Amino acid sequence: MSAPLSHYLILSALLFSIGFAGAVARRSAIIVLIGIELMLNAANLNFIAFWRYGPHPEALTGVMFVLFSIAIAAAEAAVGLALVIAIYRQRKTIQVDRLDSLKG
């Protein structure tokens, strides 16, 4: 048998906090994006764990939600990294604390 549900939730909370710390504490926009992806993954892990340990695993709801969430995360990463590249081309920097003006 595998570990109890709470251990999966603790792992998910750890991943979420690590991603959050990276997203708010680092200066590079790419690291901020990786942190956001980590937070999304932590949420996905919660869905899968609750699906596996829930009373109705035959309903497949958690699995379906995570599949759609992965697809949306892919779209988000593509657009986010395209934005990073476009910003770098215009401003020659991706340090988020130096991108502080709205007019390009």
Next chain:
Amino acid sequence: MPGEIAFYLIAVFTVAFAAAAMTLRRLVHCALCAAAAFAGLAMIYLQLDAEFVGFAQLLVYVGAIAILIVFAVLLTRGDEVAPGNKQSSPSWMAGAAVAALVLAAMAVAILHSPSLHRLAPSGAEAPVRRIGGELMTRYILPLEMIGVLLTGALLGAVVIAMRDEPETKQPARDVAPKPAEPLEALNSR
């Protein structure tokens, strides 16, 4: 209990690589560590009997998003911070403190909830045939919307990242002959 040991090993692996991805100096190392953390999460999904999600995670995150991040790192290479420079923002202590608070709050809530300490019921599985059937019947509308969203997002990503030549090369355009004045106008002078 081999399943339990496997879970703890994979959990340590995943958390270690996620922490490395958020703390290392070089962006390429961060991207590769993030890919390893995503692979660890895929292993956890496999360990939770969600095979299809595990392989989808492996394909999408390790296969596509990690490569995309590495490409973005390489295309923004000139911005690599000099060795003496700061990698973290000036207020990183506050950010880390908030993250630690969030972790503490969630850990207390999880550990004090009596209903979360149960073990997994046996027999839960998500066969690919059933997932495909559900996608084609009950979840057909979300599936179509995801198709539209992915198409729009990829088109948008291409448009955003496209090099807009006329604006970036303003001087070159002034030197070039105006297309509005054809050759016969020049000849008649």
